[in-house]
Amino acid sequence: xxxxxxxxxxxxxxxxxxxxxxxxxxxxxxxxxxxxxxxxxxxxxxxxxxxxxxxxxxxxxxxxxxxxxxxxxxxxxxxxxxxxxxxxxxxxxxxxxxxxxxxxxxxxxxxxxxxxxxxxxxxxxxxxxxxxxxxxxxxxxxxxxxxxxxxxxxxxxxxxxxxxxxxxxxxxxxxxxxxxxxxxxxxxxxxxxxxxxxxxxxxxxxxxxxxxxxxxxxxxxxxxxxxxxxxxxxxxxxxxxxxxxxxxxxxxxxxxxxxxxxxxxxxxxxxxxxxxxxxxxxxxxxxxxxxxxxxxxxxxxxxxxxxxxxxxxxxxxxxxxxxxxxxxxxxxxxxxxxxxxxxxxxxxxxxxxxxxxxxxxxxxxxxxxxx
Amino acid sequence: xxxxxxxxxxxxxxxxxxxxxxxxxxxxxxxxxxxxxxxxxxxxxxxxxxxxxxxxxxxxxxxxxxxxxxxxxxxxxxxxxxxxxx
Numbered sequence: 384x385x386x387x388x389x390x391x392x393x394x395x396x397x398x399x400x401x402x403x404x405x406x407x408x409x410x411x412x413x414x415x416x417x418x419x420x421x422x423x424x425x426x427x428x429x430x431x432x433x434x435x436x437x438x439x440x441x442x443x444x445x446x447x448x449x450x451x452x453x454x455x456x457x458x459x460x461x462x463x464x465x466x467x468x469x470x471x472x473x474x475x476x477x478x479x480x481x482x483x484x485x486x487x488x489x490x491x492x493x494x495x496x497x498x499x500x501x502x503x504x505x506x507x508x509x510x511x512x513x514x515x516x517x518x519x520x521x522x523x524x525x526x527x528x529x530x531x532x533x534x535x536x537x538x539x540x541x542x543x544x545x546x547x548x549x550x551x552x553x554x555x556x557x558x559x560x561x562x563x564x565x566x567x568x569x570x571x572x573x574x575x576x577x578x579x580x581x582x583x584x585x586x587x588x589x590x591x592x593x594x595x596x597x598x599x600x601x602x603x604x605x606x607x608x609x610x611x612x613x614x615x616x617x618x619x620x621x622x623x624x625x626x627x628x629x630x631x632x633x634x635x636x637x638x639x640x641x642x643x644x645x646x647x648x649x650x651x652x653x654x655x656x657x658x659x660x661x662x663x664x665x666x667x668x669x670x671x672x673x674x675x676x677x678x679x680x681x682x683x684x685x686x687x688x689x690x691x692x693x694x695x696x697x698x699x700x701x702x703x704x705x706x707x708x709x710x711x712x713x714x715x716x717x718x719x720x721x722x723x724x725x726x727x728x729x730x731x732x733x734x735x736x737x738x739x740x741x742x743x744x745x746x747x748x749x750x751x752x753x754x
Numbered sequence: 755x756x757x758x759x760x761x762x763x764x765x766x767x768x769x770x771x772x773x774x775x776x777x778x779x780x781x782x783x784x785x786x787x788x789x790x791x792x793x794x795x796x797x798x799x800x801x802x803x804x805x806x807x808x809x810x811x812x813x814x815x816x817x818x819x820x821x822x823x824x825x826x827x828x829x830x831x832x833x834x835x836x837x838x839x840x
Contacts (some may be wrong), residue, residue, distance in 0.1 A: 413840030437840075503840040526836025531765065533836045546812075553782060553815040555799045556835060576796060579838035586839075613812055615803075615833055617765060623833070626803045626810040633816060 384466060387471070392506045394502065396604050401428040403473070406599055410434045410483045410511055411501035412459040414446035414581055418498050418590030420463050421448055424470040426598060430478040431467065432491070434483040440734050446583045455465045484510055484737055489646050489751045493518035497597045500524045503579075505552075505560045509636070512537070512548035516640045517749060519543050521600065528587040534592035535628075538600065543651075545611040545703040546628035549636040565699040568674050569714070572698045584618050607658075639670075639740075640747070648751045670719045672737040676701065677728060678715040683707045689738050693735045758819065761829040762788055781822055781830075782815035788832050799835040804828055804836075 388399045405428050409419055412435035423431055439447075439454045439462055449466035450459075464478035484507075492498060492514050500511045500523065508524055515522035515537065522537040537547055563574050592614045599607035616623045630637065658677050674694040680687045681704040690701070694716060700713045717728055722741070738751045755778050762784065763770040769792045775784065781802045788794065804811045806828040813822045813830075824830070 411839055415839040443840075501839045503838050505837060525839055527838050528834065528836055531834060531836055550814045551801055551814055553785065553801060553835065559797075559799055562763075581838050581840075589839075612809075613767070620767070624803055624805060624810050624833070626812045628812040629814050629817075629822065631816065633815040670778075729785050 385473075387473075391427065396602050398602050399427055401601060402427050402598075405496045406430040406432075407503060407597070408432050408434070408483075408487065408492065408495045408498045409496070410487075410507065411503070412449075412463040413437070413443065413501065413503065414586035415527060415582070415589050415593075416459075416501035417449045417463060418587045419501055419525070419594055420467050421470065422590055422594040424467040424474055424476075426594070427471060427473070429473070429475060431464075431474065432479065432487075432495075433460050433464055433476065434479045434487060435463075436480050436482055446581060448583070448587075468495075477656065487514070488648075488753075489514060489518055489738065489749065490648070492520050493646070494554075495520055496601060497521045497523060497539075499593060499597070499654075504563075504576075505556050506563075508548055509552075513636055513640070515539055516543075516547055516636055517644055517646070521597070522548065523597055524548055525589040525593050527581050527589050529580040529582055529585065530617065530619055532585040532589035532592070532616045532618065534589050534596060534616075535612065536596045536608055537611050538609065542610055544630070546630040547611070547634060547636050550631035550634045553630045565702065568694040569676075569701060570695070570698045572700055582618075585714050588616050588618060638708050643745065644747045644749055646749045646751060648753050650753060667722050667741055667743075668719060669722050669725045669739045671717065671734075672739065674716040674718045675735055676714055677717045679712040680715075681707060681712050682710045683709065688712075691729075691735055695741070696735075712741040758824065758825070758826045758828075760819075760824065763829065763831055764788070764792065764794070765831060765833045775819065777820035777824070778818050780816060780818050781813040781824075784819070784830060785815060785832060794832070799837075800832050801835050803831045803833055805831050 391397050391399050407428055412433050437459050438456050439450050439459055443450055451461045454462045458480045460478035464476045467474055467476050498515050498520055500508055519539045521540050524535040526533045565571055569692050611628050613626050676690040676692055676694050679701055684706050702710045704711050734752055738749050740749050755776055757774050758777050759774050766813055785800045785802055802813045
């Protein structure tokens with residue numbers, strides 16, 4: 384090992400070789416993401432995959448340690464990855480300028496030691512939580528505002544029955560989330576996201592505690608947190624709370640994930656076995672990872688249009704009928720059905736979702752769609 | 755059903771109240787009452803922590819305070835759910 388990590392080697396519980404083998408997925412390369420990535424690179428974590436589809440804007444420069452003026456209009460993931468390579472050339476870092484939901488595979492999640500969530504919305508947190516729950520991968524969530532920061536750990540790899548991110552989520556969070564969408568999860572074109580004030584102080588606090596939780600677990604520190612935990616820090620009074628989320632038996636995420644889960648992959652266009660090994664039992668239920676728009680019918684002129692697209696990639700513009708000049712199109716979504724109906728709808732078509740799930744012999748089978 | 759005497763406070767400790775509530779009330783009901791009585795920012799979502807427990811517990815908003823293990827004299831703290839990260 385080089386002299387680079389000499390000070391780390393003086394820490395009796397610090398296993399640099401283990402960190403060099405560690406794989407971490409970081410979703411979001413904004414204020415908290417920058418701090419997380421900077422910490423991971425300085426600590427000598429070997430493999431990072433960072434996801435962010437946004438570009439650097441001028442206002443990011445007050446909170447993002449890895450960005451400079453010259454980076455404006457470049458992709459955040461690319462700039463952050465390059466800055467991390469400069470911090471530690473031993474680091475292998477992949478930058479993806481995409482929505483993680485499209486390009487982060489369940490296989491990659493399951494092979495990662497940690498997934499760190501540094502996003503700015505509930506949907507991404509809920510989806511990452513779901514992927515980590517299904518693959519029994521440790522999930523770390525961060526959050527900030529101008530005064531407070533939170534760092535949460537959900538150690539699914541060793542404690543698969545611990546509380547998850549959604550267990551303590553208030554119902555108002557789902558109401559807030561729904562404000563961004565019209566019925567059926569079509570994004571509202573006119574919706575403007577509220578800007579939440581944040582500072583480099585709260586983002587660095589959130590990142591420090593989050594990476595520290597991960598570091599302690601990876602190094603098997605005897606005092607590392609073993610259960611789900613939430614660290615909440617007030618940056619003004621400097622008071623903090625380390626609380627334990629209670630598992631919620633009615634949690635939508637926990638209920639949807641059977642502990643005996645098998646994950647296989649299939650082509651998007653395949654509706655034949657092995658996707659549907661239960662084809663003989665066509666009354667069995669199949670659940671899609673997200674609603675798929677399959678049809679729109681104008682309630683005024685009766686014009687009908689066929690679709691086969693994930694609702695999350697569409698906006699409420701599809702409810703507009705150009706013939707009638709009004710939002711009069713009723714939409715039909717496909718989210719769960721019998722296997723027989725599933726085959727009817729998707730026979731010969733690309734299945735536009737991340738995965739489908741069904742139950743077979745008391746096992747939950749998750750079929751991830753691959754391009 | 756029984757009544758519990760509790761202390762409710764905000765995360766910044768600027769608001770604090772002693773209340774008496776039925777133990778059948780949900781944790782979400784307490785959050786909602788705090789929001790209304792203290793005129794807390796409505797665009798923020800909140801969670802509730804029982805800071806009297808060791809370690810403190812993040813309570814499920816949908817469960818009753820009795821089911822959540824809250825007992826007479828406990829202090830509950832209303833904390834914002836932090837969504838920003840960019």
